[in-house]
Amino acid sequence: MLLIQCPYCGPRPELEFAYGGQAHIARPLKPADLNDDEWAAFLYMRVNTKGVHAERWRHARGCNRFFNALRDTTTDHFLAVYKTGEARPALNTAGGHS
């Protein structure tokens, strides 16, 4: 079971969280302006990263807030957590312990 750092509550077991998929996919402000291909890309196209993945989590059984995290999908180590709306942090190192 992963140990996940909620930016509001601190480290909590994975059981308290709900996964929210890939982060930084903003809903288009005017969906009507998108053609079908663009809309399909927004709806369905997701990366399948081997390595650092920016993803959303919700502390569903805690503070109930969404936040973003950088997780290395090869190790499951969290490299950073940050609040919704904040920019994806730059990483100095490629890995390390959580």
Added chain:
Amino acid sequence: MTQFRAAKGGRIDRSSAIEFEFDGQTYKAHPGDTLASALLANGVHLVGRSFKYHRPRGLLAAGAEEPNALVGVWRDSARYTPNLRATTVEIYPGLKAESQNRSPSLKFDRAGINGLFSRFIGAGFYYKTFMWPKTAWKSLYEPTIREAAGLGRAPTQADPDRYSNRHAHCDVLVVGAGAAGLSAARAAAAAGARVILCDEQAEMGGSLLSDVHTRINGLTASAWVASVLQELKANPRVTLLARTTAFGYFPHNHLGLNEKLTEHVAAPKPDQPRERLWQVRAAEVVLAMGAIERPLVFPGNDLPGILLADAARTYLQRYGVKVGSVVAVVTAHDSAYQTALDLHAAGVKIAVIADTRAEVSGDLAAQAWAAGIRIQHNSTVIGTRGKLRVTGIDLGQVSGSNVQPLESIACDTIIMSGGWTPSVHLHSQSRGKLVWDESLSAYIPGQTAERTRSVGSCRGIFGIAASLADGTKTGAEAAGTTSSITYEVEETRLANTGFIGALPQPGGKPGDKAFVDWQNDVTTKDLALAMREGFESVEHVKRYTTNGMATDQGKTSNMNALAFLAAGLDKPIPAVGLTTFRMPYTPVTFGSFAGYSRGELFDPVRRTAIHDWAQAQGAVFEDVGAWKRARYFPRGNEDMHAAVDRECVAVRQNCGIFDASTLGKIEVVGPDAATFLERLYVNSWANLKVGQSRYGILCREDGFVYDDGIIARLAEDRFHVTTTTGGAARVYAFMEDYLQTEWSDLSVWLTSISEQYSVIALQGPAARRVLEPLVTGVDVSAQALPHMGVVSGFICGIPMRLFRVSFTGELGFEINVPSDYGRAVWEAIYASGQPHGIVPYGTESMHVLRAEKGYIIVGQETDGTMTPDDVGLSWAIGKTKPDFVGKRSLARSSMHAKDRKQLVGLRTQDPKLVLEEGAQIVDSPGQKAPMRLIGHVTSSYHSAVLGHSIALAVVRGGRARVGQTLYVPMPTGDIPVIVTSTVFYDSEGAKLHG
């Protein structure tokens, strides 16, 4: 005592003799024995038949790595545990055990004949034998193979025992309490760390418990163990867990530990848990798992009486048991010399030490010479003699690549050592890398992926002094400090040599019945065959031959198979690679994993405030998610159909009362509440007046219906949103998602109020007359509170939110009161309804009543691919809204294709015939498979009110087919159906507005 019990020594309690039973025969043992040591003390080596060939097998090991001696142990018919390793079963008075995979008895086994056909059931036989005819697999081949090849039988009764579960945190978790683990725990504890030390055995100490020669700080090894354990026990920050196996290493230093609590107890207390599953989150982990001795691979190496050398030493020094009378030793490592010397000193005749090495030096060899033991260098084994027990060994002499037969030597036991394989299982499970150490000829832990450190022989550090130093240094490191603890050790130094692969045979052939994997019956011939057939990847060879895939996970076989493969492929071992280690390290019971989650505690149950009332009325309940919902209220001998018919008629003629408390309820509050709903739901909300409600539809971004419900505006900035029962949690999460991550510009607060309100639906022509006398502060007349009107007031003095809504098509109210008052208000309404013929009705009637009106149920009429228009709800969409969730997807042309599946009604010619829900629909009769399917039945009931069956269905281009005859193909023939409107009852809606 028997002739195989040594005159002295061992950690058994010789003052007490206990009896146990094996295969129906009674034997004597001492407390402290394992089933394995007790059987050996009684001269019993034959303890099982092998998995595939039913070959007679004896004990190979003394610990958890044992592949052969799988036994069934039981206390009573409900407590039968198969596949236990006899080496880990502790003896208690009256223990009952039996061997497995033999019929009728161990000594005479019918399927032993499998051995004769072994050339047909070699590697890959599952894949290439019995391929035809296909049907024979199920009826003939599989049952026969399962009968012949297998493990123990499962118990037939429910497990009556309790299994406990505990979460724990610590600074340092130490796995393994041998020299390295004990010293690591001691150093970490000395630094003030919170330490958990676990060990799979009954007694902590590991190999030190069978080491009678080494001195640590002037103490015998076992005395030193006792002193350290005493010190650790006295430390309140240290938890010692014996009989506890760390079976799994999960991400972020989360380890699964299985603690056996009563397996060793003769009469466990009934309230005592049998096992405990520990889930430990450790800041740092120290793995001190030790090393496992490698067997040697030679023809006939699986006869009872052939076992690992160190196992023989453990049986002698820890359990006071001699493994035989005349022992031949085959070794590639110095440690077997110590065993030979120990056995010799205990009066066992050592027939020969056959050493695979060209030269042997060191103290132990010198002592063996001095003791007059024959040592044969450059040895190999080319065969063994005996049927149910080894009677002799055929030695060969190796010179260069040439192997010549040497001589046959009589013996009743062969002990062997191919050297030691570090136990890297948990390190590998933690996704740590393994590196090949050429000097050790072993894989040892490389780069770690977790905060974990390996110490002692599991990382290739052999010897007591070295392990103690390694454990001390690393244990302190794990606790974030350094240690000044040192140990004075007197021990015999051993050369780190070994042999991996198969011992050389005359002519360079693999030889017959040279077993690599004892438990899965894999021989060198099987591996050679796999290579001849082109399998080169170690992962493929593993699956093709099943080497290493048995319950022992190849603890004694993986390295030999790998080396044999590497030699055959002419590659260095690291180029062949290693298979991945998986959890569990040793088998864990289902009971341990289930823990408390059994019976009533298997899954949480949600009950409404009215549940007990319904139960008292004899309601039959159904599970809806975690909720218990009253399905119908039978009277007298009514079956469900009779009860539902009566309930439905009563609602339409008089009045019914229904517990709708499970509906999801979310309060949406804030200055931007209307805007929020406007963006989310397909409907318009800005124009919804306070005191009104509207049927809302929620789509996902892909345009498909996700949920529905009534949304009421209680104030300009306050909405009471209802969701489906099953959708409550996900709709709430869906709302939070948009609010927190997309529309943070909106000032809105969401509160789940599902459990705060009981919802009582009062439906039927008499509903108003029943309700009126109970309410205050509200006018429930048709003029003051029209259909879809909402008002706040009091009922029986209790504050309520009163919705005039209907899911039945009748005049209806939904009364929302705080849950604490739900039952009281329900009973008041029920009493008030008595003169009006009120009946309670359940979910089954609710379904029929709503289907008569063509109202959909999300998840029944929809399946995640239905648009609002598909289910006839396009009228609800706010056409002038610039955007809502799903709008862009609904604009795609395919969402308007004429042949989309659309919701329609179906009528059967036979009014009594109720279609099967889920049945497929075709447009012409008599079709042969594969038929052209154009839809399916989504809801189907008998309608007592209408006097005929009704059904809802989704059909391609369905709305244009109204009046057509379609067909529902069933095994009994095609059922013709006529496509109708979805509304079967009161299509003008006059009753709704009554």
